[in-house]
Amino acid sequence: MLVVGIRLEACQPDSLGQVFPQDSIRLDFKSLTSGVEAKMSSKMPSSNNIAQARRTVQQLRIEASIERIKVSKASADLMHYCGEHAKYDPLLMGIPASENPFKDKKPCTIL
């Protein structure tokens, strides 16, 4: 079980005047696992690596066996979906002010 030391980089206050070291923490966590994998594969083959390789091959067999349709058909179907649903897409068609729930309703003054 790996123990991760959290490395706090020099932290500059951000625009809110606050110091948040979590960006460097996130980067540490992100790169940790890929570093471990690279380390493991350069060692002599152990039973761990053989098991991992068997799983990889098993997974690739599953992925190799699927049926695929032509890109022309796939694209045409996606285009068709967009076409059918365009008229119901408020962000594409625009929203009349009276039906816009986010628009600030200004009070009316009756003169």
Added chain:
Amino acid sequence: MGEMDTLKKEADGLKTQIEAARKAVNDTTMAAVASGVAAAPRVQLKNRKTLKGHLAKIYGLHWSADNRHMVSASQDGKLLIWDTYTGNKVYAVPLKSSWVMSCSMAPSGNLVASGGLDNMCTIVNIKAASPKTLRELDAHEGYLSHSRFLSDTEILTASGDTTCCLWDLETGKQKVIYKSHVGDCMCLAVSPDQNSFISGACDSSAKLWDVRDGGCKQTFIGHTSDINAIAFFPSGTAVITGSDDCTLKMYDLRADQEVNGYQDAALNAGVTSVSLSSSGRLIFAGYDNFNCNIWDSLKAEKVGVLSGHDNRVSCIGVPDDGLGICTGSWDSFLKIWN
């Protein structure tokens, strides 16, 4: 030694076979197919509301299925639940750990989930007399990057430990563990029929999973850096991914390959978040350069920009009724546009 070599040879052979099979059906490009389609109108969306209340960077947002409420998470240590029609905060949930990376709301509106560097997914009942922690899902060995409820009794999580997981909320235990990625899982999205979900990871691949049997059905490659954001096209037959390599890609599930790419030589900022309009024609993508670009999903052209944030756009979401889009930023504000 012998078996390793045999396995490696078989793996390489299968990869070549898959590449050849994909090439065999790659008979055209979507750009060519979509050339006859009318261009999407130039999209000019206005900032209708700015939701102010968080005191630090916002890392996640998720619309309620009621299209009106929304939950947001910030590293000020709070989840806020908003009534977006009025701009008012309805609930504030204090978090035990302020290093939150994501949040989500159950379709019922009863529960919210959050998690981050504490490696846990905390489930809170917001409809109780005062927000009450229901469960702490504690089994991941890395940070919690994303979560999505299937119902009030099941939730999917993605983690920096390279796995995704389906949890039973009645017992608090893991039901299914999805293992295949070799890099931190950064994001996930559930298919419209809830039978499958996709995950994006730091190994630059996206994977399609069967929710129930835990099997990885398909793997999509092509990105050259971490995939930070992922979404289903509304038909459920394609997925859009956003990456640190500054591009977005559309992968068709039935053709098993990339069918469109969204990039601009001038853009050198990573994509942090992605969401689609209800017809799937418009892709909204948040970038590190403080903007959100709007892309025509079919023609792969930029058709608009949402600018107004003073820092990175970290999260984005369109409600189910498609009536608006919300962006969340490290500048601590949420903005609603339509």
